[in-house]
Amino acid sequence: MISKAETINRALDEAIPLIEPLNIHKAMRYAILAGGKRVRPILCLAACELVGGEERLTIQAACAVEMIHTMSLIKDDLPCMDNDDLRRGKPTTHKVFGESVAILSGGALxxxxxEHLTEADVPSKKMVRVVKELAKSxxxxxxxxxxxxxxxxxGLDPNDVGLEDLEYIHVHKTGALLEASAVIGAVIGGGSEEEIEKVRGFARCIGLLFQVVDDILDETKSSEELGKTAGKDQVAGKLTYPKVMGLEKSKEFVKKLKREGKEHIQGFDSDKVKPLIALTNFIANRNN
Amino acid sequence: MISKAETINRALDEAIPLIEPLNIHKAMRYAILAGGKRVRPILCLAACELVGGEERLTIQAACAVEMIHTMSLIKDDLPCMDNDDLRRGKPTTHKVFGESVAILSGGALxxxxxEHLTEADVPSKKMVRVVKELAKSxxxxxxxxxxxxxxxxxGLDPNDVGLEDLEYIHVHKTGALLEASAVIGAVIGGGSEEEIEKVRGFARCIGLLFQVVDDILDETKSSEELGKTAGKDQVAGKLTYPKVMGLEKSKEFVKKLKREGKEHIQGFDSDKVKPLIALTNFIANRNN
Structure with a gap:
């Protein structure tokens, strides 16, 4: 998993050179090379290998999903959105480069x-499907x-909001891109429709798992430990799993999702499943 | 040309239904159905027909370029960018829906x-090229x-800025998407490489023509006539053609670009050239 993250970091570094317009590329690099967990691109690479594809085929797609994720973080942090000053332990992009450059660099990503996606050595028919899957997500x-x-x-009262609303938010805000990352990897890797659907099922569990853990961390960790503002969901009056179902039940939910995720990919070659199991455990047990 | 604009308006209306999330789709529809000139999609449709393709093949692509154009207008008008209150004679999107919904609806467009582009009935190889061309632009x-x-x-002194800088801005800010619109139409329409390059040359002239006329209008017309804040380039201290080369020379430049644009498409079937000639004249002679 660590070697996959390094592969991604190198590829992202190459994909976004420091060229004109300099300020925009600086902001893009600042935002994306700040050392994220690279969960989405790792998922993309591992899903490709799971169905028997070569890692190199999906490097561009893996970079693409991380670019889109980074764009969404830049946007989320803007003053008119979550108005956040800290991300991955560093000042947010608009804090360093100003709001207009932040917005432009998000659009550029x-x-x-x-653009980068279409440079991959992938048959056109598959590529069109991948573009569509990514755009939809x-x-x-x-x-x-x-x-x-x-x-x-x-700002809504947690008593007035059901688990359904909370799940809607997370399935869309976090889950959709995670799901697309995995599905894109499986499509490029040459998976059958049945295999692609298994990967999709796995990714859905992982997406929700990721968010429940995020909510638990936001409530239980300090900003220093997280590298981003802790307790901000509380302050913003945001819905979280601990708020809606309580901390203990949230932790049980984590275990359930972890188990269900793994069940989806049971039938695959045990060696090829390893990176996805490692990723699942990492997401469930992470501290930031 | 009018019938093409109507075709586009109908297709856009269908492409963005009023579904959940309601507020975002309302904002998307508000921004895109406000009655723009539809120059980019018309260019896309006409370029497709110019090289012998059927209009229906490129409807989705034509809608796609207008969606992207609209996204760029929403972004340009934001408080941290040009901070504009008026667009196409109506309050700007963020004025009506708030900044966060405006930013989200721009991203959604x-x-x-x-997504819409990939739904067109176009061979995959061409589609990948089209996606790349659009993304690059x-x-x-x-x-x-x-x-x-x-x-x-x-805020720079016009004396310190050359025509080169001004052209850089316009070639990129306005020209790139206009060029992509035309090239995409020609690619989908089945144009040869030579034909595609002719269309590209035509679109480059049209792109610059469009912007020079825009600059002249901004200086000579009222807000009411334009449907957007007039003289705002002056107020913002922005570079414009009249400012850098004077009003008379700007008008001469318009004539030159008009002539050069038409030269690029001289060799084509005279009937099929007509919509592009009409578009060129419309852009050169428009009053808003």
């Missing part, structure tokens, strides 16, 4: 994601839907 | 553009590069 059927619901739910 | 090789330079040039 999104555009580059699609970031629009009003995915990321944007989650962000919109998240914003409109701020 | 961008995502939908790529909106990132740091296109739109974003122009917006970045535009922002960083604000």
């Amino acid at each position: 999104l555009a580059l994601a699609f 970031i629009g009003t059927k995915g990321l944007v839907a989650g962000q919109a619901k998240d914003l409109s739910s701020e | 961008l995502a939908l553009a790529f 909106i990132g740091t090789k296109g739109l974003v590069a122009g917006q970045a330079k535009d922002l960083s040039s604000e």
Whole structure:
């Protein structure tokens, strides 16, 4: 898993050179090379290998999903959104480069994601499917839907909001891109429709798992430990799993999702499953 | 040309239904159905027909370029960018829906553009080329590069800025997407490489023509006539053609670009050239 993250970091470094317009590329690099966990690109690479594909085929796609994830973080942190000053232990992009450059660099990352993706050595028919899958995951059927619901739910009484709403937010805001990352890897890797659906099922569990753990960490850890502002969901009056179902039940839910995720990929070659099991454990047990 | 605009308006209306998340789709529809000139999608449709393709093949692509254009307008108008209250004669999107919904709806339009594009009945190999062409036109090789330079040039003394800088801004900020619109139409329409390059040359002239006329209008018309804040380039200290080369020389430049644009498409079937000639004249002679 660590070697996959290093592969991604090297590829991202190459994919975003420090060229003109300099300030925009500086901001793009600042935001994306700040040392994230690279969960989405690792998922993409591992899903490709799971179905028998070569890692090299999906490097561009893996970079693309991380570019889109980074764009969404830049956007989330903006003053008119979550208004956050700290991300991955460093000042947020708009704090360093100003709001307009932050917004432009987010848009540039999104555009580059699609451009970079199309440079992969992948048959055109598969590539069109991949472009569609990625686009769907970031629009009003995915990321944007989650962000919109998240914003409109701020400040509501947890008693007035059901698990259903909370799940809607997370399935869209975090889950959709994680799911797309895995599915894209499996499509590029040459998986059968049945295999792709198994990978999708696994990714859905991982997506929710990721978010429940995130919510628990936000409530139980300090900003220093997290590298981002802790307790901010509390302050913003945001819905979280601990708030809606309590801390203990949230921890039980983590165990359930971990188990279910692994069940989805049981039938695959045991060696090839290892990176995805490692990723699942990492997500469940992480401290930041 | 009018019938093409109507085709586009109907297709856009269908492409963005009023579904959940409601507020985001309302904002997307508000921004895109506000009655723009539809120059980019018309260019896309006409370029497809010019090289012998059927209009229906490129409807989705035409909608996609208008979605991206609209996204760029929403972004340009934001408080941290040009901070504009009026667009196409109506309050700007963030004025009506708030800044966060405006930013989310812009992102949603961008995502939908790529998703919608991939739904066209176009061979995969061509589609991959089209996706790449579109992505390139909106990132740091296109739109974003122009917006970045535009922002960083604000308030500079016109004497310190050359025509070169001004052209850089316009070639990227306006030209890149106009060029992509035409090239995409020609690719989908089945144009040869030679034909595609002719269309590209035509679109480059049109892109610059469009911007020079825009600059002249900004200086000579009222807000009411324009449907957007007039003289705002003056106020923001922005570079414009009249400012750098004077009003008369700008008008001469318009004539030159008009002539050169038409020269690029001289060899094509005279009937099929007509919509592009009409578009060129419309852009050169428009009053808003």
